Amino acid sequence: MLELYHAEPVANSVKVLICLKEKGVEFSSHYVNLLLFEQHAPEYLAVNPDGVVPTLVHDGAAITESSVINEYLDDVFPDPPLRPTDPVERARMRIWTKYIDDYFGPAASRIGWHFLLHPIASRLSPEEREQRLSRIPMADRREKWATIAGTSFTAEQLADARRQVLEGVGKLEALLRNHLWTAGATFSLSDIASYCVAPALPRLAPDAVNRDATPRIMDWLDAMNERPAVKAALAMPNKVPETLAALGFPPPAPR
Amino acid sequence: MLELYHAEPVANSVKVLICLKEKGVEFSSHYVNLLLFEQHAPEYLAVNPDGVVPTLVHDGAAITESSVINEYLDDVFPDPPLRPTDPVERARMRIWTKYIDDYFGPAASRIGWHFLLHPIASRLSPEEREQRLSRIPMADRREKWATIAGTSFTAEQLADARRQVLEGVGKLEALLRNHLWTAGATFSLSDIASYCVAPALPRLAPDAVNRDATPRIMDWLDAMNERPAVKAALAMPNKVPETLAALGFPPPAPR
Numbered sequence: 001m002l003e004l005y006h007a008e009p010v011a012n013s014v015k016v017l018i019c020l021k022e023k024g025v026e027f028s029s030h031y032v033n034l035l036l037f038e039q040h041a042p043e044y045l046a047v048n049p050d051g052v053v054p055t056l057v058h059d060g061a062a063i064t065e066s067s068v069i070n071e072y073l074d075d076v077f078p079d080p081p082l083r084p085t086d087p088v089e090r091a092r093m094r095i096w097t098k099y100i101d102d103y104f105g106p107a108a109s110r111i112g113w114h115f116l117l118h119p120i121a122s123r124l125s126p127e128e129r130e131q132r133l134s135r136i137p138m139a140d141r142r143e144k145w146a147t148i149a150g151t152s153f154t155a156e157q158l159a160d161a162r163r164q165v166l167e168g169v170g171k172l173e174a175l176l177r178n179h180l181w182t183a184g185a186t187f188s189l190s191d192i193a194s195y196c197v198a199p200a201l202p203r204l205a206p207d208a209v210n211r212d213a214t215p216r217i218m219d220w221l222d223a224m225n226e227r228p229a230v231k232a233a234l235a236m237p238n239k240v241p242e243t244l245a246a247l248g249f250p251p252p253a254p255r
Numbered sequence: 256m257l258e259l260y261h262a263e264p265v266a267n268s269v270k271v272l273i274c275l276k277e278k279g280v281e282f283s284s285h286y287v288n289l290l291l292f293e294q295h296a297p298e299y300l301a302v303n304p305d306g307v308v309p310t311l312v313h314d315g316a317a318i319t320e321s322s323v324i325n326e327y328l329d330d331v332f333p334d335p336p337l338r339p340t341d342p343v344e345r346a347r348m349r350i351w352t353k354y355i356d357d358y359f360g361p362a363a364s365r366i367g368w369h370f371l372l373h374p375i376a377s378r379l380s381p382e383e384r385e386q387r388l389s390r391i392p393m394a395d396r397r398e399k400w401a402t403i404a405g406t407s408f409t410a411e412q413l414a415d416a417r418r419q420v421l422e423g424v425g426k427l428e429a430l431l432r433n434h435l436w437t438a439g440a441t442f443s444l445s446d447i448a449s450y451c452v453a454p455a456l457p458r459l460a461p462d463a464v465n466r467d468a469t470p471r472i473m474d475w476l477d478a479m480n481e482r483p484a485v486k487a488a489l490a491m492p493n494k495v496p497e498t499l500a501a502l503g504f505p506p507p508a509p510r
Contacts, residue, residue: 061343068349075342087330088316094323102357103395139418140358163394 002027005047006054007034008238011109011196012066016054017236018192019070021229023077029236035120035243040135051136066196067097070189082189093183093190096175100193104168108197110161111204114152120247121149162205169201169208169217176216195224257282260302261309262289263493266364266451267321271309272491273447274325276484278332284491290375290498295390304392321451322352325444337444348438348445351430355448359423363452365416366459369407375502376404417460424456424463424472431471442482450479 004020004027006013020027032038032053040051048055048064056063056072063072074082084090124132129149136142147153153161172194175182182190198221201209211218224230244250259275259282261268275282287293287308295306303310303319311318311327318327329337339345379387384404391397402408408416427449430437437445453476456464466473479485499505 058343061346063343063346063350065350065353068346068353071349072342072346075345087327088313088318090330091316091318091323091327094326095318095320098320098323103393138358139415139422143415160394160398167394 001057001059003030003057004028004054005030005032005044005057006236007032007039008240009233009236010199011105011112012052013054014233015066015192015196016056016069016073017233018195018227018229019073019082019189021232022080022082022192022227023073025073025077031237031239033239033243035117035240035247037132040132042135045135045137049137051138051141067101067189067193070192074189082187082192084183084186084188086184089184089186089188093188096182096190097193099168099171100190100196103164104171105196107161107164107168108200108204110153111158111165112200113148114158117148118152119249121145122152124149165197165201165205166208168197169205169214172198173214173217176220181220191220191224194220195230198224256312256314258285258312259283259309260285260287260299260312261491262287262294263495264488264491265454266360266367267307268309269488270321270447270451271311271324271328272488273450273482273484274328274337274444276487277335277337277447277482278328280328280332286492286494288494288498290372290495290502292387295387297390300390300392306391306393306396322356322444322448325447329444337442337447339439339441339443341439344439344441344443348443351437351445352448354423354426355445355451358419359426360451362416362419362423363455363459365408366413366420367455368403369413372403373407374504376400377407379404420452420456420460421463423452424460424469427453428469428472431475436475446475446479449475450485453479 002025004016006017006029009017032044034053038044039048039053045051047057047062050064052064054066054069056069058072058076063069070082084093121129133142133146133149136145172182179185181187182194198217201217202221208214209217257280259271261272261284264272287299289308293299294308300306302312302317305319307319309321309324311324313327313331318324325337339348376384388397388401388404391400427437434440436442437449453472456472457476463469464472
């Protein structure tokens with residue numbers, strides 16, 4: 001039995017959803033509503049003690065970390081293969097995925113958290129805030145949430161995040177000038193990983209990401225959006241608009 | 256032809272050195288002296304534009320990021336295998352390696368950088384500092400170096416780092432209570448990755464890491480230190496004492 005705990009089809013959740021759809025395997029979907037902090041609820045912490053999405057549960061074994069989950073899916077459902085056969089391309093796939101996990105993704109998500117989550121989290125009363133923070137097991141993530149629920153990031157931190165996003169844009173465009181997909185001549189897990197960040201880029205940095213400045217990123221995005229697995233992943237439930245409405249916030253900007 | 260650019264046998268350098276020694280493959284060793292900032296020299300940036308060690312160069316292809324290098328080595332030199340056959344154990348290997356890369360290792364290294372590198376880097380003249388910083392290509396790393404060469408980490412940041420190290424210690428002891436090695440019943444790349452941090456723990460946190468508090472970590476460390484590959488890796492050149500002496504600093508504390 002294969003189960004996925006995930007949020008709306010963006011960021012690390014869409015990464016695993018695309019992989020599952022590329023593999024064409026059946027799974028049970030469990031929606032975790034991040035805007036309601038369900039990832040820190042005791043029921044979810046029993047599944048993933050780190051309190052983050054996504055989590056894959058396969059025959060009782062919980063697999064965490066989206067990049068690890070996708071390698072796991074390629075190990076257990078090898079058809080179609082989503083890792084290059086050539087070991088150098090495979091290493092390139094992992095290097096680029098790691099860069100997204102460590103720098104590019106977090107920088108883009110700091111901007112997203114600031115604009116989407118800070119207005120919600122900062123409305124919590126001091127008691128609610130303490131109570132929610134005390135549920136978060138990992139020190140590092142607890143601090144990140146304390147920042148978001150408190151004063152959020154400083155202008156300098158946001159400027160840093162923007163600069164890191166632009167660095168990532170430059171690297172992605174350069175990669176795609178060298179070969180059709182991010183790791184080489186074939187579509188792979190690092191293209192899926194890039195889709196964590198890439199669809200938001202033309203909106204996040206319109207001056208830097210467009211047909212003139214980054215033609216290869218735009219072509220690659222088109223090719224990604226044409227894939228049936230990407231379309232199927234994007235068609236998965238997204239409760240953000242209804243949750244924002246229920247909380248009395250305006251709808252999010254279109255992606 | 257297989258070449259490794261690496262520093263003394265600790266941290267991410269020892270991780271790849273152990274893997275190469277476990278595989279028993281011949282390689283050319285290029286020592287990069289971090290205390291002389293050789294990782295930011297133009298000759299090295301031509302090998303690895305990110306300016307970090309280690310870098311593996313195999314038949315002209317440069318592979319970076321120690322965790323990726325070790326998976327690459329297991330891909331191209333499959334004997335003896337250093338990844339578990341069972342996909343769940345293999346995922347566990349990658350989850351634990353990622354935790355070390357993302358949290359445990361950086362937290363321990365912040366403490367090491369503060370005590371070892373800050374005294375050296377802070378002696379640079381403002382011009383030398385600017386000139387060296389301008390060579391570092393990645394924004395995130397440039398900032399880390401600016402911190403080290405400037406005021407270093409605050410007492411609060413160091414306390415945070417210590418707390419993260421203790422969190423890692425708890426997780427490692429728990430893993431080793433569940434199974435003999437970090438990923439399961441067999442030695443794997445996540446044991447090698449753990450050796451990035453683990454040998455320093457009894458010295459870094461003597462109250463938390465000892466025979467009484469963490470018997471499994473101590474037994475596992477003994478087993479690691481008995482491995483011929485670990486001994487061979489530790490016997491690789493270490494220019495830290497002579498470089499410190501040449502720079503007029505006292506020798507480092509014994510590890």
